[in-house]
Amino acid sequence: MFSQLKEVSKKMKIENKLCAVIFDEMALKANISFNQRRDLITGFVTNGADTKPDFSDHAQVFMLRGIVKNYKQAVSYTFSAAATKGPELAKQLKAVIKKVIEAGFIVVATICDQGTNNRQAINILMEETHAASLRLGNEPKDNTFIVDGHEIVPLYDPPHLLKCIRNNLKTKNLTYNFDGQEHIAKWDHIYELHKANPIYKGLRLVSKLTDYHVVHSKIPKMKVKFASQLFSRTVGAWVILQFCYSGYINSSPRIRSHGCQNNNPTPENFSSAFTTLLINNMSSIHAPGARMILEKIYIHL
Structure with missing residues (x-):
């Protein structure tokens, strides 16, 4: 995925590379299944790099959204038992932002809801940036954090x-x-x-x-x-x-909907829906790399 995005970014104007990373979570139905095609058991807690022997019942999804140019692209997801905790979410968010920056895009903001874990993750990243600025003798800025030299503004979605x-x-x-x-x-x-x-x-x-x-x-x-x-x-x-x-x-006088309504999918259903979303979106005119051939659908941070 990120290698494909890197090829696409090379052909984009600088202003079209400006983007925001959006992240949110959804509940899943705990279920273990074997994907014969991929030779993989799905349903356990995983962040893409490490897998734990615990049943997953939540998915955390990360999406890329253009600011000047109108495009959107889901780039990564992870499975967790209950909601992803703040420290782990901060680690995942930072990893995704680094990958997006390495792919040639310019991340200027993150967008999420005001969930407790989301706010904790944002606060962790801002505290890290604040401490790093003080160590370098610089004046720390409020309400922003820095990843790989890029200053990022955390925003909460208007709804x-x-x-x-x-x-x-x-x-x-x-x-x-x-x-x-x-x-x-x-x-x-x-x-x-x-x-x-x-x-x-x-x-x-x-x-x-x-x-x-x-x-x-x-x-x-x-x-x-x-x-x-x-x-x-x-x-x-x-x-x-x-x-x-x-x-x-x-x-005075749709990941939640995949073929049919599915509000509580299993991890396998979610993976299948996410793959379909990627394929449909990458062939859409709204994707940053329209009509690209995906090298690898299952995303690792």
Whole structure:
């Protein structure tokens, strides 16, 4: 894989080599199977270099995503028992970034959700960079880490940030300054708007606001759309009308899917789906190396 990426990068413009490494994990169904074609037993914990005699029930996936040029390519995965711990994840992430850099790409950021292990891994890499800077007598930078001389900015993906803002607003008030004055945003503001339910000629004017957006016990915590719709421009405009112009409202008129739905695949199912993903993606116009012949599908860090 990385040798193929290296050949592709040689033909790319410098700005098209700018990329981010995205990583996330998913749950698997523990299962041991023998792959006769590859002469390999799958289902044990492995990081690509070392294998442990423990059943794996999670997969950690790493993907390359272009910043200027629109391409994406899954480059590596590992199996673990439970979620990959922070120190091990930091080691794997650093290894993947090094391989991508060696292939000729310029990694400028990492993107992940705000899981505990992800944050721990990022903090470990930032602490390593901070300590190295102090040893060299340099002024350490905040919120970045360095791998092979490349400064990398860790980012959290916007969907999870939206959910986190929503979850915090449910239990805490938000204080902010606007036009030199201090204001407070509360969950009660959204609840009151939902309860008012403004209607004009039989049509709900805030159709995006339902019990699934507002009532704590009914909110689907993992669904991003209920958080994004809650902070939509429509809801925001009506909140302003409700509380800035009081009385206006009351007076107003696929790895998870492989051939079929499979939300909890076995390690063998996952490996097969990952291989299919690579083949399909490498023959796509969105891949950095479209229509390349893969030398090796099973990726080792």
